């Protein structure tokens with residue numbers, strides 16, 4: 001038996017693998033379409049997607065709307081597979097990005113970095129777009145299910161449960177990150193239990209997707225065996241030829257050792273896991289000062305106090321100017337050895353999964 005399918009509503013991905021949305025500009029139409037073509041769920045990251053547009057400073061709102069539309073259309077031209085958009089709740093243009101995604105008919109929206117309490121309000125009658133909040137606890141699953149049911153008579157179409165080994169912003173306090181009680185293995189059963197209560201009450205199936213530190217086929221097997229319906233992976237997909245970041249960004253992933261990883265306090269107001277860089281050293285030494293903010297892209301970022309613009313820093317890194325920014329990465333980045341194609345990565349994950357599965361049965 002092969003890897004199982006991932007079903008949510010009437011959508012069926014032939015692989016239970018979601019490529020995590022990665023901003024700024026790390027997962028655009030190139031990576032998302034390559035993953036969707038292989039049968040997984042390919043995800044475009046909406047965070048500051050208009051950063052490459054000529055009028056981004058003078059016309060921030062329209063530049064982002066235009067860029068997201070273009071990326072979705074480009075991806076759809078390259079694949080008939082399942083495509084999603086990742087939209088951080090903390091983005092000031094969250095509503096714009098959600099509306100564009102729904103209008104362009106994306107299959108699924110993933111919304112994290114905050115609780116997307118009002119997300120179903122954007123869904124017009126008959127819309128086909130599915131809604132997956134990204135959460136880090138059973139409590140968040142419970143709040144979202146209860147509030148969405150009472151306000152919108154709607155339950156999430158699935159959850160991504162992101163544990164503390166993930167790359168990027170983390171939904172944990174700094175002291176929880178290394179705490180065993182916060183591990184994905186500990187929180188997944190609790191989320192499954194919470195979700196199953198709502199499934200029983202309403203008859204709606206709500207798949208839970210495990211994320212954060214999932215590296216190989218054995219990990220996929222482990223979390224599916226625990227009851228997850230799929231996995232979301234970010235770090236592994238950065239080290240692919242199709243990833244939309246500059247080659248230097250991908251090489252930083254191949255070269256990173258365990259010691260190169262650190263937890264930063266992001267201007268977004270959450271801890272984040274990143275690869276150490278001279279830029280982050282300057283921040284720690286107080287060498288970077290608050291700046292004039294042209295975008296106000298994140299509602300939780302106090303740019304009058306923040307020592308740098310996270311949008312610019314991440315955009316610089318995406319373009320390969322790592323001295324002028326930094327790369328987010330998952331805890332397992334030190335295990336990344338080479339840059340491969342998405343096809344090769346999926347084949348390797350499948351092989352590892354089947355191997356782990358056969359060990360259980362023989």
Ligand SMILES: Cc1cc2nc3c(=O)[nH]c(=O)nc-3n(C[C@H](O)[C@H](O)[C@H](O)COP(=O)(O)O)c2cc1C
Nearest residue numbers: 020021022023166167168212213233234235329330
């Ligand atoms: C470079 C990078 C950028 C990311 N950007 C986002 C983002 O914009 N929005 C989001 O919800 N998650 C973001 N993430 C998290 C991923 O979507 C994914 O859930 C996470 O990387 C999973 O952990 P893994 O990297 O260990 O596989 C990012 C992760 C990385 C590595």
